[in-house]
Amino acid sequence: MTAALQPLLSALEGKFGARFSTAQAVRDQHGRGEAHHATAAPDAVVMVRSTEDVVFVVRHCAAAGVPVIPYGAGTSLEGHLAAVRGGISVDLSQMDQVLRVSTEDMDCTVQAGVTREALNLHLRDQGLFFPIDPGANASIGGMVSTRASGTNAVRYGTMREVTLSLTVVLPDGEVIRTSSRARKSAAGYDLTRLFVGAEGTLGIVTEITLRLFGIPQAISAALCSFPDVESAVGAATMVTQFGIPVARMELMDRGLIEAVNQHADLSLPVADTLAFEFHGTEASVAEQAAVVAEIVADFGALGFEAATDPEDRARLWKARHNAWYAVVGQRKGAVGWTSDVCVPVSELTDSVRHARGLLAGCPVPAVILGHVGDGNFHVAFAIDPDRPEEMAAVKRINAEMVARAISVDGTCTGEHGVGLGKAPYLRDEYAPAALRLMAALKAAIDPQDLMNPGKILP
Template structure:
C-alpha cells in the first residue's frame, strides 16, 4: 500500500556534496544509517525511503546554504520537522538530502500588543504555548501530535480547535521561505490584511515542502479564555450524535471543540486510556469564553443534544480533568492500533459540507459492516472532517486490498458530496491518485506549472502532491 513509484530514478547526493555540507555543518551533517532511516519515515503505513544524508540546520542562512549546494547538483531536498505526518510526506523518494529543522527552536519575537509571534520552524506547538504561558495568549491549532510549527504550516494542519479558531491557513500571517535556488523570501508583513500583490503566504501554506523550505513562521495568537469547560455525552446512534453537531453549528454556537467517536473508537479509548465511557457513539465538547458566555453555550448545546437523545453529560471543569479527557481523545490513533497487536494502520481523512456529514458517516458505517479489520471512526465533526482508521494485518493481502477498496469508496462518496479527499493530513505521495478526481486535469496542470516555475529542476520534496 504505497504510492512509491520505483520507476523514478534516484538522484543520490554525490561525495563532493557530502563533503561540502560537512564543511558547512560539521557533525550536524549525518550519513549514519539509523539517522537516515529515521528521517525517511513518518507516522504512516507508507513504505519508508531514507535520504542520503541529514542536515541539522539552525538558521535560515544554513538552510539556504544547504539548498544552494543541492541545487547546484540537482539533488533533492526534503524538509523534516518532527516526522508526525501521515501521507509519506518525508520519504526521500528519489534520494537526496533531508533538512531537519528540529534544532531551529527559537521563539524570535512575541508581540503581545499585536497578538502575534514569530518562531523558527522547529518550535513545536507545545513548546510555543509553554513559552506564551505568562502572556495571557495562546496558539490554538491542535492537531494532536506535538508537531513542529513549520511542519504544521507546510501541511495546512488543523485539529480539534479548528471549528472555532480555524486552521493554519487562518493562523499564519507570514513565512520566511528558502526557495529551490537558495533565495530567501518573506511572504508578507504583519498587517492583518493586505492587497499588495499575490498572496504567497497562502501558496506556501499547505505546499508540503514542494515549493520551498519554511524556516520562520509568524502566527496569529488568541487570548486565553476566561472560562473553559469540557464534556462527554453519549448518544443512542451515529445519526443522533452527528445531527447534534450539525444543529449546533447551524445555530451559531461558538463552540471551541466538538469531536465524534463511534462505539468502536470509544471501546479502544477505554482499553488504552483506562477510561470508562459508555461504548456508544459519543461527542466530546469544549466551550471557551467568559463565565456567562460559556454558561449560555452549555445551555444551548444541552438543549440541542436532548432533542437527539443526548442527556447524560459528564463534565470536566478543572484543567486536570480536561487534560485527561483530551489526552484520551488525542491517543485515539494509538488506541485503535492497540486493539490488534502486531497490525498497522492508516487513516482516511475526508471532509464534507456540514449538511452532508450525517449521510456520509452513516453510509460509511454501512460499508464497514462485515470487514475483518478493526475500523473505528473519529472526527473533527464541527467542520465536517472525519477519519476511519483501518487497522490491518500487513501480512494479509486480502485485508490490504479490502482497506484500499473501502478507503476509495469513502473518498468517492466525499467527492460526490462536494467534499475533499483530505481535510487535514495533506497529500504527500499517499493521496496523489485522488487529486485528479477532486480537481480535474486542468487544475493539476496549473499546480504543476506553479511547481515548475518555482522549482524548475524538481528538487523540492519531489514525488509529492503533483507529478512533473
C-alpha cells in the same frame, strides 16, 4: 545524481560535522511518518539550526541536482517524508526558538522546528495561546506545510487563517518573506497562502509569524453519549447550524471509546460520543453548554458530563488525544492507516453513515472520529503490514470514502495533506486545467523538481 552525490555529501559533512549523518537508522527514521506508507530513506540527513544553514544545503543540492526533503517532528500521515528519489533530508527540529512575541499585537514569530506544545508553554504566562491542535505534537513548520487544523478549527480556523507571514528558502537558495505582519493586505499575490499547504514542494519554510489569541476567561468541556453514530452526527450538525461558537466538537464512535478506555486506563461509557469544549466568559460558557445540552437531548443523548476544572477537562480530552495510538495499539505489530475526508456540514450525516456501511465488512479494527463541527471526519485502521490482503481491503474502503466525499463537493483530505497517499485522488477533485496550473506553478518555482519531489501532484 550518483556522480554528484559524493562531492555533495562531503561538502555537507564538512560544513555540519556531527549534525550530518548517513547512518542507516537515522536515514530510515527520516524516510517515514507515523502511518502505513513504506519507508523511503534519504541518502543523508542534515540537522539545521538557522535559515542560513538551510540556504547552504539547498544551494549545494541545487548545484548537484539532488532532491531536498524537509523534516519537522515526523508526525505526518500521508507519506510526505518519503525520499522517493533519494536526496537530503533537512531536519528542522533544532530550529526551535521563539523569536518574538508581541502581546499588544497578539502575534509571534517562531522558527519552523518549534512544536505547538512548546509554543503554548512559552506563551502561558503572557495571557496568550496558539489554538491549532492537530492532536500530535507537530512542529509549526510541518503544520504550515500540511495546512493543519485539528480540534479547535471549528472556532479558531486552520493554519491558513492564523499564518500571517513566512520566511521561505526557495529551490535556488534565495530567501523571501511572503508578507508583512499586517492582519490584512491587498498588495500583490498572496504568497503566504501559496506556501501554506505546499508540503515543502515549493521551498522550505524556516520562520513563521502567527496570529495568537487571548486565553479565555472560562473554559468548560463536556462529553455526551448517543445510541448510535448517526444521532451523534445529527446533533453536531444542528449545533453548527445554530451558530453556537463551540471551540471544539469531536466525534468518537463506540469502537474508539472502547480502544481508548483500554489504552489510557479510562472508564468512559462505551457509546458513540461527542466531546465539546466551550471558551468565553463565565456567563457565555454556561449559556453555550446549556443550549448544547438541550440540542443533544433532542437527538437522544444518554448523558451530558460537564467539567470546568482543568484536571477534569484534561481527563475528558485524554480520550481524543490518545485516539491514534489507541487504535493502532489494539494489534501487536500493527501500523495505522487513516483517511480524513471533509464534506459540507449538510452532507456529514450521510457521509458518516456511508463510511459505517463500508466498515461492516472491514477485516481489521477500524474506528470513526472527527472534527465534526467543520465536516471533517476520519476512519482509522490498524493493519498488519505483512498481510497484503488487509492493505488491499483498506485501500478499497478508503477509495470509496474519498469518492463519496468528492461526489458531494467535499475533499479527499481535510487536514492531513496530500503527500503520496492522496495524490491519485486530485484527478477526481480538480479539473485538468486546475492541475495544469498547479504543475505550472511548481515548474516555475522549482524547475529541477528537487523540492520534496513526488508529492501532491498526481
